[in-house]
Ligand code: ES4
């Protein structure tokens with residue numbers, strides 16, 4: 001089964017580039033940038049990964065990215081991820097990045113996007129891994145800050161394919177960002193949003209995603225299963241859901257194997273993804289392997305999940321068919 005998973009050409013649609021920052025790289029960047037770490041060795045960093053819910057994860061995630069300062073740092077971050085992707089036979093990625101997490105620290109938007117874009121070009125040329133970038137707004141920041149971020153990206157519109165919404169979902173509903181997402185759509189960008197498991201008001205968030213924002217995809221979205229009307233709407237619109245099994249195991253203590261099967265049975269286009277692989281210690285193949293080990297997923301199910309990812313990707317139709 002491991003060989004089967006490894007050999008399949010795959011797409012990944014839900015991976016935060018900042019969530020691919022490996023402990024060894026945190027140390028190398030801290031040294032290069034003259035930053036003092038409170039840890040002595042990379043193993044100590046991993047030992048301090050104590051996630052039991054989203055806020056406990058986000059605290060560690062934002063603290064670590066302080067080592068990312070220069071364009072070269074962002075280049076290396078993305079380049080290292082693309083190398084891992086290539087090694088796992090991932091041929092296409094739509095990675096997220098969180099510009100506001102850097103601009104609030106005084107790192108310019110240009111520094112971030114130039115480093116990442118250069119790694120994308122090198123990955124396409126040297127590794128055969130192609131990618132289209134998704135800019136995520138931080139939902140625990142203001143709608144005004146999101147609007148300013150969108151304005152900052154306008155000179156770089158050809159470098160991103162869509163916008164997303166991540167960070168702490170509690171009391172930060174999709175409606176808060178209706179205006180900025182409408183503006184993003186008018187600029188020709190695709191729209192997606194995190195609808196995370198176990199958030200209160202999650203069904204309201206999902207309904208807002210569909211009815212108010214009219215998203216092109218949903219990140220996570222497992223709770224849709226609680227409402228048949230939502231499931232029907234998702235099937236009817238052919239919307240993809242980017243499920244992250246190992247991330248869910250950390251954040252909500254559930255791998256969601258049963259729920260993924262229910263989605264497939266209903267014709268909902270579930271896909272498998274790694275979310276923050278450096279933190280959850282599982283890249284894409286390990287997420288599939290977890291489904292095999294813990295929920296006995298079959299080759300046919302894995303194949304369906306991989307095909308779904310290409311189908312609901314934002315590749316041009318002609319490019320998709322090459323993979324399907
Ligand atoms: C995230 Cl697991 C998760 N949830 C929400 N926002 C995020 N950003 C990075 N990882």
Ligand code: ZN
Nearest residue numbers: 016166194275
């Ligand atoms: Zn995520």
